[in-house]
Amino acid sequence: MAKNNHAMNFWSGILFGLGLIAFFDETVFHQLLHWHHFYDKSTLAIGLVSDGFFHAFSWFATVIGLFMVAYLRKQKSWHRKRWIGAVLLGAGVFQLYDGIIQHKIFRLHQIRYNVEILYYDLVWNVGAILFIIIGLFILRRKQVGTS
Amino acid sequence: MGDWVSILLVFILIAAPYVMAAEIKGGLPARRILYWVIGAGCIAFSITGSLAQEAHHYFVAHMTVHLLLGMAAPLFFVLAKPVTLLLRILPVKTARSMMKLSKTRYARFISHPFTATVLNIGGLWVLYTTDLYRAMHMSMVVHYIVHLHIFLAGYLFTHVLLSADFNPHRAPWLLRSGVLVLSIAAHNILAKWLYANPPYMATAEQAEIGAQWMYYGGGVIELIIITLLCYEWYRGMQKEAQRNVEASA
Numbered sequence: 493m494a495k496n497n498h499a500m501n502f503w504s505g506i507l508f509g510l511g512l513i514a515f516f517d518e519t520v521f522h523q524l525l526h527w528h529h530f531y532d533k534s535t536l537a538i539g540l541v542s543d544g545f546f547h548a549f550s551w552f553a554t555v556i557g558l559f560m561v562a563y564l565r566k567q568k569s570w571h572r573k574r575w576i577g578a579v580l581l582g583a584g585v586f587q588l589y590d591g592i593i594q595h596k597i598f599r600l601h602q603i604r605y606n607v608e609i610l611y612y613d614l615v616w617n618v619g620a621i622l623f624i625i626i627g628l629f630i631l632r633r634k635q636v637g638t639s
Numbered sequence: 640m641g642d643w644v645s646i647l648l649v650f651i652l653i654a655a656p657y658v659m660a661a662e663i664k665g666g667l668p669a670r671r672i673l674y675w676v677i678g679a680g681c682i683a684f685s686i687t688g689s690l691a692q693e694a695h696h697y698f699v700a701h702m703t704v705h706l707l708l709g710m711a712a713p714l715f716f717v718l719a720k721p722v723t724l725l726l727r728i729l730p731v732k733t734a735r736s737m738m739k740l741s742k743t744r745y746a747r748f749i750s751h752p753f754t755a756t757v758l759n760i761g762g763l764w765v766l767y768t769t770d771l772y773r774a775m776h777m778s779m780v781v782h783y784i785v786h787l788h789i790f791l792a793g794y795l796f797t798h799v800l801l802s803a804d805f806n807p808h809r810a811p812w813l814l815r816s817g818v819l820v821l822s823i824a825a826h827n828i829l830a831k832w833l834y835a836n837p838p839y840m841a842t843a844e845q846a847e848i849g850a851q852w853m854y855y856g857g858g859v860i861e862l863i864i865i866t867l868l869c870y871e872w873y874r875g876m877q878k879e880a881q882r883n884v885e886a887s888a
Contacts, residue, residue: 531831540831548823555865559873
Protein backbone atom coordinates (compact mmCIF):
# COMPACT_ATOMS: atom_id res chain seq x y z
CA MET A 493 0.00 0.00 0.00
CA ALA A 494 2.85 2.40 0.78
CA LYS A 495 4.24 1.85 -2.70
CA ASN A 496 0.88 2.65 -4.22
CA ASN A 497 0.69 5.95 -2.37
CA HIS A 498 4.22 6.74 -3.49
CA ALA A 499 3.02 6.74 -7.07
CA MET A 500 -0.05 8.72 -6.14
CA ASN A 501 2.11 11.40 -4.50
CA PHE A 502 4.03 11.73 -7.74
CA TRP A 503 1.04 11.84 -10.06
CA SER A 504 -0.93 14.14 -7.84
CA GLY A 505 1.98 16.61 -7.94
CA ILE A 506 2.39 16.31 -11.72
CA LEU A 507 -1.32 16.90 -12.33
CA PHE A 508 -1.55 19.80 -9.93
CA GLY A 509 1.62 21.40 -11.34
CA LEU A 510 0.24 21.19 -14.85
CA GLY A 511 -3.04 22.74 -13.74
CA LEU A 512 -1.32 25.40 -11.66
CA ILE A 513 0.85 26.68 -14.49
CA ALA A 514 -2.11 26.72 -16.88
CA PHE A 515 -4.10 28.69 -14.32
CA PHE A 516 -1.18 31.08 -13.83
CA ASP A 517 -0.93 31.53 -17.59
CA GLU A 518 -4.64 32.33 -17.84
CA THR A 519 -4.75 34.75 -14.90
CA VAL A 520 -1.49 36.60 -15.31
CA PHE A 521 -0.84 36.68 -19.03
CA HIS A 522 -4.39 36.67 -20.36
CA GLN A 523 -6.41 38.53 -17.74
CA LEU A 524 -4.03 40.81 -15.81
CA LEU A 525 -1.29 41.78 -18.25
CA HIS A 526 -3.34 41.26 -21.43
CA TRP A 527 -0.16 40.11 -23.19
CA HIS A 528 -1.69 36.93 -24.56
CA HIS A 529 -4.63 37.08 -26.92
CA PHE A 530 -7.76 34.96 -26.59
CA TYR A 531 -7.28 34.04 -30.23
CA ASP A 532 -5.04 36.01 -32.59
CA LYS A 533 -6.39 34.41 -35.78
CA SER A 534 -2.96 33.39 -37.10
CA THR A 535 -3.12 30.16 -35.08
CA LEU A 536 -3.04 26.90 -37.01
CA ALA A 537 -6.11 24.69 -36.67
CA ILE A 538 -4.06 22.12 -34.79
CA GLY A 539 -3.02 24.85 -32.33
CA LEU A 540 -6.66 25.52 -31.51
CA VAL A 541 -7.30 21.83 -30.98
CA SER A 542 -4.18 21.38 -28.87
CA ASP A 543 -5.01 24.45 -26.75
CA GLY A 544 -8.64 23.39 -26.31
CA PHE A 545 -7.55 20.00 -25.03
CA PHE A 546 -4.88 21.38 -22.76
CA HIS A 547 -7.17 23.87 -21.11
CA ALA A 548 -9.89 21.28 -20.61
CA PHE A 549 -7.40 18.81 -19.18
CA SER A 550 -5.66 21.38 -16.98
CA TRP A 551 -8.90 22.22 -15.15
CA PHE A 552 -9.50 18.56 -14.53
CA ALA A 553 -5.87 17.98 -13.50
CA THR A 554 -5.95 20.79 -10.93
CA VAL A 555 -9.09 19.51 -9.24
CA ILE A 556 -8.23 15.80 -9.23
CA GLY A 557 -4.66 16.64 -8.10
CA LEU A 558 -6.05 18.45 -5.06
CA PHE A 559 -8.53 15.69 -4.24
CA MET A 560 -5.60 13.25 -4.37
CA VAL A 561 -3.76 15.40 -1.82
CA ALA A 562 -6.85 15.40 0.39
CA TYR A 563 -6.96 11.61 0.17
CA LEU A 564 -3.22 11.22 0.87
CA ARG A 565 -3.45 13.51 3.88
CA LYS A 566 -6.37 11.53 5.24
CA GLN A 567 -4.24 8.38 4.83
CA LYS A 568 -1.33 10.22 6.50
CA SER A 569 0.88 9.37 3.53
CA TRP A 570 1.39 12.73 1.88
CA HIS A 571 5.13 13.31 1.22
CA ARG A 572 5.27 17.04 0.87
CA LYS A 573 8.77 17.28 -0.61
CA ARG A 574 8.16 14.58 -3.16
CA TRP A 575 4.89 16.27 -4.04
CA ILE A 576 6.48 19.72 -4.50
CA GLY A 577 9.17 18.19 -6.72
CA ALA A 578 6.48 16.64 -8.88
CA VAL A 579 4.54 19.93 -9.02
CA LEU A 580 7.63 21.71 -10.38
CA LEU A 581 8.26 18.94 -12.90
CA GLY A 582 4.64 19.00 -14.11
CA ALA A 583 4.61 22.79 -14.36
CA GLY A 584 7.92 22.85 -16.23
CA VAL A 585 6.92 20.20 -18.75
CA PHE A 586 3.67 21.99 -19.53
CA GLN A 587 5.35 25.39 -19.82
CA LEU A 588 7.94 23.97 -22.17
CA TYR A 589 5.21 22.36 -24.28
CA ASP A 590 3.31 25.66 -24.31
CA GLY A 591 6.44 27.66 -25.12
CA ILE A 592 7.89 25.49 -27.88
CA ILE A 593 5.07 23.47 -29.45
CA GLN A 594 2.03 25.67 -28.91
CA HIS A 595 3.49 29.18 -29.25
CA LYS A 596 6.13 28.46 -31.88
CA ILE A 597 5.12 25.45 -33.97
CA PHE A 598 1.33 25.75 -33.80
CA ARG A 599 1.53 29.57 -33.74
CA LEU A 600 -1.05 29.81 -31.00
CA HIS A 601 -0.87 33.44 -29.78
CA GLN A 602 2.58 34.83 -28.87
CA ILE A 603 3.71 35.73 -25.36
CA ARG A 604 3.51 39.45 -26.13
CA TYR A 605 2.86 41.56 -29.23
CA ASN A 606 4.85 44.40 -30.83
CA VAL A 607 8.05 43.56 -28.98
CA GLU A 608 11.23 41.66 -29.82
CA ILE A 609 9.74 38.26 -29.06
CA LEU A 610 13.04 36.32 -28.85
CA TYR A 611 13.86 37.50 -25.31
CA TYR A 612 10.40 36.67 -24.05
CA ASP A 613 10.61 33.21 -25.58
CA LEU A 614 14.04 32.66 -24.04
CA VAL A 615 12.95 33.64 -20.52
CA TRP A 616 9.79 31.56 -20.88
CA ASN A 617 11.52 28.38 -22.01
CA VAL A 618 14.65 28.65 -19.89
CA GLY A 619 12.31 29.15 -16.92
CA ALA A 620 10.49 25.98 -17.89
CA ILE A 621 13.74 24.02 -18.10
CA LEU A 622 14.79 25.35 -14.67
CA PHE A 623 11.49 24.16 -13.22
CA ILE A 624 12.11 20.71 -14.66
CA ILE A 625 15.68 20.52 -13.35
CA ILE A 626 14.78 21.68 -9.83
CA GLY A 627 11.79 19.34 -9.78
CA LEU A 628 13.90 16.34 -10.82
CA PHE A 629 16.57 17.29 -8.30
CA ILE A 630 14.09 17.33 -5.41
CA LEU A 631 12.51 14.06 -6.57
CA ARG A 632 15.88 12.32 -6.83
CA ARG A 633 17.14 13.56 -3.52
CA LYS A 634 13.93 12.43 -1.88
CA GLN A 635 14.27 8.97 -3.38
CA VAL A 636 17.84 8.61 -2.13
CA GLY A 637 16.70 9.80 1.29
CA THR A 638 13.86 7.29 1.57
CA SER A 639 15.62 4.17 0.31
CA MET B 640 -44.96 44.37 -16.57
CA GLY B 641 -46.21 41.73 -19.02
CA ASP B 642 -42.61 40.57 -19.08
CA TRP B 643 -42.60 39.60 -15.45
CA VAL B 644 -46.01 37.94 -15.61
CA SER B 645 -44.85 35.57 -18.34
CA ILE B 646 -41.56 34.82 -16.59
CA LEU B 647 -43.39 34.10 -13.35
CA LEU B 648 -45.91 31.91 -15.13
CA VAL B 649 -43.24 29.72 -16.76
CA PHE B 650 -41.32 29.59 -13.50
CA ILE B 651 -44.36 28.35 -11.55
CA LEU B 652 -45.25 25.85 -14.26
CA ILE B 653 -41.81 24.24 -13.96
CA ALA B 654 -41.23 24.62 -10.23
CA ALA B 655 -44.68 23.56 -8.99
CA PRO B 656 -44.70 19.87 -10.06
CA TYR B 657 -41.40 19.21 -8.27
CA VAL B 658 -42.46 21.05 -5.12
CA MET B 659 -45.75 19.09 -5.10
CA ALA B 660 -43.92 15.79 -5.58
CA ALA B 661 -41.55 16.73 -2.76
CA GLU B 662 -44.60 17.43 -0.60
CA ILE B 663 -46.03 13.96 -1.35
CA LYS B 664 -42.74 12.25 -0.60
CA GLY B 665 -42.02 14.36 2.47
CA GLY B 666 -38.71 14.81 4.28
CA LEU B 667 -36.83 15.96 1.18
CA PRO B 668 -33.76 18.14 2.00
CA ALA B 669 -34.51 21.83 1.36
CA ARG B 670 -31.31 21.98 -0.70
CA ARG B 671 -32.78 19.74 -3.38
CA ILE B 672 -35.93 21.83 -3.70
CA LEU B 673 -33.74 24.92 -3.94
CA TYR B 674 -31.73 23.38 -6.81
CA TRP B 675 -34.90 22.67 -8.74
CA VAL B 676 -36.26 26.16 -8.14
CA ILE B 677 -33.01 27.75 -9.37
CA GLY B 678 -33.11 25.52 -12.45
CA ALA B 679 -36.71 26.58 -13.09
CA GLY B 680 -35.60 30.22 -12.84
CA CYS B 681 -32.87 29.64 -15.44
CA ILE B 682 -35.44 28.21 -17.87
CA ALA B 683 -38.00 30.95 -17.22
CA PHE B 684 -35.52 33.72 -17.98
CA SER B 685 -34.21 32.04 -21.09
CA ILE B 686 -37.52 31.33 -22.82
CA THR B 687 -39.63 34.38 -21.93
CA GLY B 688 -39.03 38.04 -21.16
CA SER B 689 -36.60 40.60 -22.52
CA LEU B 690 -33.51 38.37 -22.51
CA ALA B 691 -35.27 35.81 -24.71
CA GLN B 692 -36.47 38.63 -26.99
CA GLU B 693 -33.00 40.10 -27.36
CA ALA B 694 -31.51 36.69 -28.07
CA HIS B 695 -33.19 36.79 -31.50
CA HIS B 696 -30.99 39.58 -32.79
CA TYR B 697 -28.16 40.04 -30.28
CA PHE B 698 -25.54 37.31 -30.23
CA VAL B 699 -24.33 37.94 -26.67
CA ALA B 700 -27.91 37.53 -25.37
CA HIS B 701 -28.23 34.40 -27.51
CA MET B 702 -25.14 32.95 -25.83
CA THR B 703 -26.44 33.85 -22.37
CA VAL B 704 -29.65 31.98 -23.14
CA HIS B 705 -27.62 28.96 -24.21
CA LEU B 706 -25.53 29.00 -21.04
CA LEU B 707 -28.69 29.12 -18.93
CA LEU B 708 -30.68 26.63 -20.95
CA GLY B 709 -28.01 24.11 -21.93
CA MET B 710 -25.63 24.21 -18.95
CA ALA B 711 -26.89 25.93 -15.79
CA ALA B 712 -30.48 24.66 -15.74
CA PRO B 713 -29.48 21.02 -16.47
CA LEU B 714 -26.86 21.07 -13.71
CA PHE B 715 -29.30 22.38 -11.09
CA PHE B 716 -32.03 19.99 -12.23
CA VAL B 717 -29.74 16.95 -12.02
CA LEU B 718 -28.64 17.96 -8.51
CA ALA B 719 -32.32 18.04 -7.50
CA LYS B 720 -32.48 14.30 -8.44
CA PRO B 721 -35.89 14.36 -10.15
CA VAL B 722 -35.72 10.74 -11.38
CA THR B 723 -35.06 9.44 -7.88
CA LEU B 724 -37.97 11.49 -6.58
CA LEU B 725 -40.28 10.32 -9.36
CA LEU B 726 -39.49 6.65 -8.71
CA ARG B 727 -40.27 7.14 -5.01
CA ILE B 728 -43.70 8.70 -5.44
CA LEU B 729 -44.98 6.72 -8.42
CA PRO B 730 -47.16 3.65 -7.80
CA VAL B 731 -45.00 0.50 -7.77
CA LYS B 732 -46.44 -0.74 -11.05
CA THR B 733 -45.67 2.46 -12.93
CA ALA B 734 -42.22 2.70 -11.40
CA ARG B 735 -41.55 -0.87 -12.51
CA SER B 736 -42.53 -0.20 -16.11
CA MET B 737 -40.32 2.89 -16.04
CA MET B 738 -37.45 0.64 -14.96
CA LYS B 739 -38.26 -1.71 -17.81
CA LEU B 740 -38.13 1.21 -20.20
CA SER B 741 -34.68 2.14 -18.91
CA LYS B 742 -33.42 -1.35 -19.76
CA THR B 743 -34.29 -1.12 -23.45
CA ARG B 744 -31.54 -1.04 -26.00
CA TYR B 745 -32.47 2.52 -26.99
CA ALA B 746 -32.17 3.74 -23.39
CA ARG B 747 -28.79 2.07 -23.07
CA PHE B 748 -27.57 3.65 -26.28
CA ILE B 749 -28.81 7.14 -25.53
CA SER B 750 -27.45 7.14 -21.99
CA HIS B 751 -23.91 6.21 -22.99
CA PRO B 752 -21.63 9.16 -22.13
CA PHE B 753 -20.30 9.22 -25.66
CA THR B 754 -23.74 9.44 -27.28
CA ALA B 755 -24.77 12.16 -24.84
CA THR B 756 -21.66 14.18 -25.70
CA VAL B 757 -22.21 13.88 -29.43
CA LEU B 758 -25.82 15.03 -29.00
CA ASN B 759 -24.79 17.89 -26.75
CA ILE B 760 -21.53 19.35 -28.08
CA GLY B 761 -21.94 17.85 -31.55
CA GLY B 762 -25.33 19.58 -31.71
CA LEU B 763 -23.67 22.93 -31.00
CA TRP B 764 -21.12 22.36 -33.74
CA VAL B 765 -23.90 21.61 -36.22
CA LEU B 766 -25.81 24.70 -35.09
CA TYR B 767 -22.95 27.16 -35.58
CA THR B 768 -21.01 25.68 -38.48
CA THR B 769 -23.98 24.99 -40.77
CA ASP B 770 -26.96 27.05 -41.96
CA LEU B 771 -29.00 25.85 -39.02
CA TYR B 772 -28.26 29.01 -37.02
CA ARG B 773 -29.57 31.11 -39.89
CA ALA B 774 -32.65 28.90 -40.25
CA MET B 775 -33.30 29.33 -36.55
CA HIS B 776 -33.72 33.06 -37.14
CA MET B 777 -36.04 32.52 -40.08
CA SER B 778 -38.52 30.11 -38.53
CA MET B 779 -39.99 30.01 -35.06
CA VAL B 780 -40.51 26.25 -35.32
CA VAL B 781 -36.80 25.67 -35.93
CA HIS B 782 -36.05 28.14 -33.16
CA TYR B 783 -38.07 26.15 -30.63
CA ILE B 784 -36.73 22.79 -31.78
CA VAL B 785 -33.14 24.01 -31.42
CA HIS B 786 -33.84 25.34 -27.93
CA LEU B 787 -35.57 22.15 -26.88
CA HIS B 788 -32.64 20.11 -28.18
CA ILE B 789 -30.10 22.29 -26.36
CA PHE B 790 -31.90 21.83 -23.08
CA LEU B 791 -32.58 18.09 -23.46
CA ALA B 792 -29.07 17.27 -24.69
CA GLY B 793 -27.54 19.37 -21.93
CA TYR B 794 -29.68 17.59 -19.39
CA LEU B 795 -28.88 14.11 -20.69
CA PHE B 796 -25.18 14.95 -20.76
CA THR B 797 -25.12 16.21 -17.16
CA HIS B 798 -27.28 13.34 -15.97
CA VAL B 799 -25.09 10.56 -17.38
CA LEU B 800 -21.78 12.19 -16.35
CA LEU B 801 -22.68 12.85 -12.73
CA SER B 802 -23.75 10.11 -10.38
CA ALA B 803 -26.11 12.44 -8.52
CA ASP B 804 -29.39 11.05 -9.81
CA PHE B 805 -30.65 7.51 -10.43
CA ASN B 806 -28.90 5.92 -13.41
CA PRO B 807 -28.92 2.12 -13.82
CA HIS B 808 -26.30 2.21 -16.60
CA ARG B 809 -23.72 4.44 -14.97
CA ALA B 810 -20.47 4.25 -16.93
CA PRO B 811 -17.09 3.73 -15.21
CA TRP B 812 -15.61 6.84 -13.61
CA LEU B 813 -12.60 7.00 -15.91
CA LEU B 814 -14.76 6.85 -19.03
CA ARG B 815 -17.04 9.61 -17.75
CA SER B 816 -14.03 11.77 -16.85
CA GLY B 817 -12.38 11.23 -20.22
CA VAL B 818 -15.57 12.10 -22.05
CA LEU B 819 -15.96 15.22 -19.92
CA VAL B 820 -12.46 16.47 -20.80
CA LEU B 821 -13.13 15.70 -24.47
CA SER B 822 -16.38 17.63 -24.45
CA ILE B 823 -14.88 20.65 -22.66
CA ALA B 824 -12.13 20.68 -25.27
CA ALA B 825 -14.68 20.61 -28.08
CA HIS B 826 -16.58 23.43 -26.38
CA ASN B 827 -13.37 25.52 -26.07
CA ILE B 828 -12.43 24.97 -29.69
CA LEU B 829 -15.91 25.92 -30.89
CA ALA B 830 -15.80 29.11 -28.78
CA LYS B 831 -12.52 30.15 -30.40
CA TRP B 832 -13.86 29.32 -33.83
CA LEU B 833 -16.93 31.50 -33.20
CA TYR B 834 -14.64 34.31 -32.06
CA ALA B 835 -13.15 34.44 -35.54
CA ASN B 836 -16.27 33.51 -37.52
CA PRO B 837 -19.24 35.70 -36.51
CA PRO B 838 -22.49 33.82 -37.10
CA TYR B 839 -25.43 35.17 -39.12
CA MET B 840 -26.37 38.77 -38.24
CA ALA B 841 -23.71 39.05 -35.50
CA THR B 842 -21.06 41.78 -35.74
CA ALA B 843 -17.38 40.94 -35.19
CA GLU B 844 -17.52 42.61 -31.79
CA GLN B 845 -20.62 40.67 -30.72
CA ALA B 846 -18.99 37.42 -31.83
CA GLU B 847 -15.88 38.18 -29.78
CA ILE B 848 -17.83 38.98 -26.62
CA GLY B 849 -20.24 36.07 -27.12
CA ALA B 850 -17.42 33.60 -27.77
CA GLN B 851 -15.54 34.61 -24.63
CA TRP B 852 -18.77 34.46 -22.67
CA MET B 853 -19.25 30.91 -23.97
CA TYR B 854 -15.65 30.02 -23.05
CA TYR B 855 -15.47 31.53 -19.57
CA GLY B 856 -19.12 31.32 -18.54
CA GLY B 857 -19.21 27.70 -19.68
CA GLY B 858 -15.92 27.21 -17.83
CA VAL B 859 -17.60 27.96 -14.50
CA ILE B 860 -20.26 25.28 -14.99
CA GLU B 861 -17.63 22.86 -16.31
CA LEU B 862 -15.53 23.45 -13.21
CA ILE B 863 -18.50 22.59 -10.98
CA ILE B 864 -19.09 19.35 -12.91
CA ILE B 865 -15.37 18.47 -12.69
CA THR B 866 -15.39 19.10 -8.94
CA LEU B 867 -18.46 16.90 -8.42
CA LEU B 868 -16.88 14.09 -10.47
CA CYS B 869 -13.59 14.32 -8.56
CA TYR B 870 -15.44 14.38 -5.26
CA GLU B 871 -17.10 11.13 -6.31
CA TRP B 872 -13.63 9.63 -6.89
CA TYR B 873 -12.50 10.85 -3.46
CA ARG B 874 -15.53 9.32 -1.74
CA GLY B 875 -14.96 6.01 -3.53
CA MET B 876 -11.30 5.90 -2.49
CA GLN B 877 -12.23 6.74 1.10
CA LYS B 878 -14.71 3.89 1.21
CA GLU B 879 -12.20 1.46 -0.26
CA ALA B 880 -9.55 2.46 2.28
CA GLN B 881 -12.13 1.99 5.03
CA ARG B 882 -12.93 -1.50 3.76
CA ASN B 883 -9.23 -2.42 3.66
CA VAL B 884 -8.78 -1.27 7.24
CA GLU B 885 -11.82 -3.26 8.35
CA ALA B 886 -10.68 -6.36 6.46
CA SER B 887 -7.23 -6.32 8.05
CA ALA B 888 -8.60 -5.63 11.55
